[in-house]
Each structure stands twice: as structure tokens, then as C-alpha cells.
Amino acid sequence: MRLSRIAYAVTVSRWAPDARERLETAALDLFVANGYEQTTVAQIADRAGLNRATFFRHFADKREVLFGGEDVLVALFADGIRGAAADATLAECLRAAFAAADVALTPRQRAKAAQRVRVLAANTEVQERGLLKHARIARSIGAALRERGADELTARLGAEVGMLAFSVAVERWMQAGSDEPFSFHAASALSDLEERAAALVQPRLVQPSLGQPSVASAVRSSAKA
Amino acid sequence: MRLSRIAYAVTVSRWAPDARERLETAALDLFVANGYEQTTVAQIADRAGLNRATFFRHFADKREVLFGGEDVLVALFADGIRGAAADATLAECLRAAFAAADVALTPRQRAKAAQRVRVLAANTEVQERGLLKHARIARSIGAALRERGADELTARLGAEVGMLAFSVAVERWMQAGSDEPFSFHAASALSDLEERAAALVQPRLVQPSLGQPSVASAVRSSAKA
Numbered sequence: 001m002r003l004s005r006i007a008y009a010v011t012v013s014r015w016a017p018d019a020r021e022r023l024e025t026a027a028l029d030l031f032v033a034n035g036y037e038q039t040t041v042a043q044i045a046d047r048a049g050l051n052r053a054t055f056f057r058h059f060a061d062k063r064e065v066l067f068g069g070e071d072v073l074v075a076l077f078a079d080g081i082r083g084a085a086a087d088a089t090l091a092e093c094l095r096a097a098f099a100a101a102d103v104a105l106t107p108r109q110r111a112k113a114a115q116r117v118r119v120l121a122a123n124t125e126v127q128e129r130g131l132l133k134h135a136r137i138a139r140s141i142g143a144a145l146r147e148r149g150a151d152e153l154t155a156r157l158g159a160e161v162g163m164l165a166f167s168v169a170v171e172r173w174m175q176a177g178s179d180e181p182f183s184f185h186a187a188s189a190l191s192d193l194e195e196r197a198a199a200l201v202q203p204r205l206v207q208p209s210l211g212q213p214s215v216a217s218a219v220r221s222s223a224k225a
Numbered sequence: 226m227r228l229s230r231i232a233y234a235v236t237v238s239r240w241a242p243d244a245r246e247r248l249e250t251a252a253l254d255l256f257v258a259n260g261y262e263q264t265t266v267a268q269i270a271d272r273a274g275l276n277r278a279t280f281f282r283h284f285a286d287k288r289e290v291l292f293g294g295e296d297v298l299v300a301l302f303a304d305g306i307r308g309a310a311a312d313a314t315l316a317e318c319l320r321a322a323f324a325a326a327d328v329a330l331t332p333r334q335r336a337k338a339a340q341r342v343r344v345l346a347a348n349t350e351v352q353e354r355g356l357l358k359h360a361r362i363a364r365s366i367g368a369a370l371r372e373r374g375a376d377e378l379t380a381r382l383g384a385e386v387g388m389l390a391f392s393v394a395v396e397r398w399m400q401a402g403s404d405e406p407f408s409f410h411a412a413s414a415l416s417d418l419e420e421r422a423a424a425l426v427q428p429r430l431v432q433p434s435l436g437q438p439s440v441a442s443a444v445r446s447s448a449k450a
Contacts, residue, residue: 090425131356153393157421160385168378196382197422200315 020058021108022048027065028115036062036123063129066116069104070133074140076100077162081144090154091194093145094162098169098186105173105182113174138163161197165190245283246333247273252290253340261287261348288354291341294329295358299365301325302387306369315379316419318370319387323394323411330398330407338399363388386422390415 026047030039041062045055059065080100084093120126142159150158169186176185251272255264266287270280284290305325309318345351367384375383394411401410 090421128353128357131360132353135356153417154421154424156389156393157386157418157425160389161382161422161425164381164385168381192378193382194425196315196379197386197425199379200382200386200419200422 019048019050019054023050023055023058024065024112027062028112028119031066031119032115036119036126063126066119066126067129067133069109070136072104073101074137076104077137078140078144081141082147084148090145090150090158091190093148094141094158094165094190095183095187097141097144097162098166098190099183101186102181102183107179110173110182113170117174134163134167137166161190161193165193168193244273244275244279248275248280248283249290249337252287253337253344256291256344257340261344261351288351291344291351292354292358294334295361297329298326299362301329302362303365303369306366307372309373315370315375315383316415318373319366319383319390319415320408320412322366322369322387323391323415324408326411327406327408332404335398335407338395342399359388359392362391386415386418390418393418 023044027039027044030043030047039062041052041055044062044065045052048055059068077097077100080097081093083100084096088096120130138159141162142155145155145158146152165186166189168189169182172185172189173180173182248269252264252269255268255272264287266277266280269287269290270277273280284293302322302325305322306318308325309321313321345355363384366387367380370380370383371377390411391414393414394407397410397414398405398407
């Protein structure tokens with residue numbers, strides 16, 4: 001059922017790539033040039049050479065141009081986790097989620113990601129919507145981990161670390177000069193976070209301390225040695 | 226400067242505990258009984274035996290009754306981290322943040338926490354405000370960790386894990402039958418999460434797998450042994 005939803009989303013965008021793509025491109029160009037609030041659906045349709053009715057066949061409102069990919073990501077992440085090997089570790093489950101998302105996070109989307117970030121930075125209301133989207137994707141990761149038998153805290157930790165890796169990966173993917181797939185950046189962001197997570201739980205004496213050690217603590221250390 | 230802000234907040238609530246407390250109690254009772262949307266400031270003031278002007282001396286609007294503690298928590302967490310020992314680990318920095326918050330998360334606040342949760346569960350708009358609050362506290366933890374020299378990813382991971390520990394701790398604190406301070410639940414939530422974080426990064430063969438191992442994987446394991 002989930003998979004058919006994704007197949008639908010991917011197929012629809014394959015069958016009608018032109019109108020949707022043109023509307024998205026027109027909307028993002030106008031949001032960046034004139035501001036999100038100031039841009040109307042009529043202007044977007046006009047710039048795309050289409051009419052308002054066509055806009056509303058593809059998007060519920062102009063906000064959906066920014067967040068329309070949310071449902072697809074929610075479903076792809078969950079399916080990736082469901083499809084991971086039965087003996088997959090938590091980190092491997094997250095990698096499977098990110099690998100599944102490559103189909104939606106195309107190079108074409110990458111080119112638009114920087115515009116989305118600029119629009120979000122300029123608009124608080126839209127940022128709030130972004131937080132809701134983030135929370136919804138996190139819940140979907142947590143639910144998929146629970147389905148596999150992860151306990152409550154592991155599922156919630158997996159969801160938070162997964163979403164942090166996702167955010168970091170989107171930033172790197174957006175800024176990268178080359179066309180590596182999204183999952184490449186996601187896997188490397190996750191590895192970097194795993195390294196930090198290990199430092200979180202390392203016993204004090206083998207962990208590099210945070211902050212400059214004070215003279216007093218240096219004296220204490222040498223006294224102990 | 227930060228400390229003076231906290232001292233101010235704590236002192237103000239000490240000097241005028243009655244009016245603020247009564248307004249908060251009245252507001253939460255009405256939100257739970259009649260719904261958040263349906264409750265007016267006039268009704269809150271009336272139930273507290275005060276007038277609207279007094280309400281607005283203590284709260285900017287009725288939403289602030291739910292989230293007024295945010296500024297205080299932001300400052301307390303950051304100060305706790307700043308005050309941690311120079312050689313503190315990331316986990317110790319987070320513990321210091323939670324310990325600093327005990328002054329604001331009093332038994333009296335604990336009694337009101339369950340009401341707040343009920344109001345939030347019933348109101349989407351207020352939930353969105355809750356996400357913004359959560360994001361703002363996370364940013365403040367991240368900034369305090371960066372100030373101590375934590376690298377970007379460590380600061381962001383510390384902020385996310387810290388906020389997850391905070392959420393779990395608030396749930397346990399709220400539901401606890403006894404009066405242990407908030408920091409007690411926070412330290413135990415953090416320990417539990419540290420354990421899961423260790424499992425995230427453990428090599429595959431020593432980590433308990435997520436999900437039921439399939440027959441195929443059981444066969445593979447026994448073949449390796």
C-alpha cells in the first residue's frame with residue numbers, strides 16, 4: 001500500500017513533469033525575487049504560462065510548492081527502514097531510509113533546494129510549517145523503527161539522530177559542487193554523527209574534553225598522573 | 226548578564242507569586258474545562274479574582290500562560306552548560322544544564338504540567354508554538370556547547386540528544402508518584418539514551434539486531450560461527 005503510494009507519486013510526476021515542474025520553477029523564482037507573501041497563485045501560473053486551475057490540480061496552495069515533497073519522503077523513509085535486512089543495526093536502518101530517498105531527491109530538486117532555503121530564511125510562518133514537516137518525518141522514522149521491534153527510547157533516538165543526519169546531509173548535498181546522490185551525503189553525515197555519539201558515551205578519561213581546560217584542571221590532571 | 230536575567234525572573238515570581246500563580250491556575254483550569262480557543266483573557270482574570278490589566282502585566286497573551294517559562298529555561302540551560310567544569314564531557318554538560326533547571330521546574334509547576342499536556346494535545350496551533358519553543362531551546366543548548374569549543378556537529382548532536390532527554394524527563398517527572406527533582410529524571414533519561422547511543426555505533430556483530438532475525442540470517446550467523 002505504502003509502495004503503491006510512492007509509485008503513484010513518482011509516476012504522476014513522470015507523466016506530467018512539464019506543468020508541475022514549470023509551476024514549481026516559476027513559484028520559487030517569484031518567491032525569491034518578490035517575497036513569498038507578495039507572490040500570488042495567479043502570478044505563478046502566469047509566469048509558467050498556465051492558468052490557476054492547472055496550478056490547483058498540482059498544488060493545494062502556494063505553501064505546498066515548498067513542502068509538497070513531504071508525503072513522499074515520509075513514505076520513502078518508512079519503506080526503506082521496513083526493507084532493511086532483518087539483522088540490520090539502528091544505523092543501517094537509517095542508511096536504508098536515506099538510500100530509499102534518492103528517487104525523490106533528484107539533481108533537479110537539488111538545484112531548487114537553495115531557493116527553498118532562501119524563502120524559508122525570510123519567512124517565519126513558513127519556517128513553522130518546516131518544523132511541523134520535520135516533526136512529521138521524525139515520527140514516521142520512529143514508527144518504522146518501533147515496527148521492527150526497537151524499544152521506545154531507541155526509536156525516538158533513532159528518529160532524532162536520523163533527522164539531524166538528514167538536515168546535515170541536505171545542507172551538504174545542496175552545497176556540493178558535484179552530483180553525488182543524496183544518499184552519499186546522508187551516509188557520510190550519519191558516520192560523522194556516529195563518531196560524535198561515541199564521544200558522548202565514552203568514559204571521561206578517554207574523551208577529549210569540551211572547552212579549554214582551565215589551569216586548575218590541568219594541575220588536577222598532573223597531580224593524578 | 227544572563228545570570229541577572231534569571232535572578233530577575235526568579236525574584237519577580239518571588240515578589241508577586243500570588244497574582245501570577247492565580248492567573249496561571251485559573252487559565253489552565255479553564256483551558257482544560259472549556260477549551261483553549263474558547264477561553265478569553267477576561268474569563269481568566271475573572272476566575273482569578275483579578276482584572277484584565279493585571280493579566281497583561283504578567284502575560285503578553287493567553288498563549289504565554291502555556292509557554293511563558295521558555296525564556297527562563299533557555300537561560301538556565303545555557304548557564305548550566307557555561308558553568309560546567311572545564312573538562313566536562315558532552316553528557317556532563319547536558320547534566321549541568323538540567324541541574325540548573327530545577328529552580329524553574331518546581332513541584333508546583335509539575336502539578337500543572339499534566340494540564341499543559343492536555344491543552345496542547347487538543348490544539349494544533351498551540352502544538353506548533355510548542356515546536357518553535359523546542360527549537361529555540363535546542364538552539365540555545367547548541368550555542369552554549371559551541372562556546373565551550375564543541376565542533377558544529379557535536380553541538381548539534383548535543384542539542385538534539387539533550388532535547389530528547391529533556392522531553393523524556395518531563396514525561397517521567399510529570400507521571401512520577403513522588404517528588405524527586407526534575408534533574409533526577411533528566412539524569413536517568415540521559416543515561417538511558419547514552420546506552421542507546423552506544424548501541425547505535427556498536428559494530429554489527431556485538432549489537433543486538435532490530436527486528437526479528439529471519440531464518441536466513443540465523444543460518445548465516447551459524448555458518449559464520
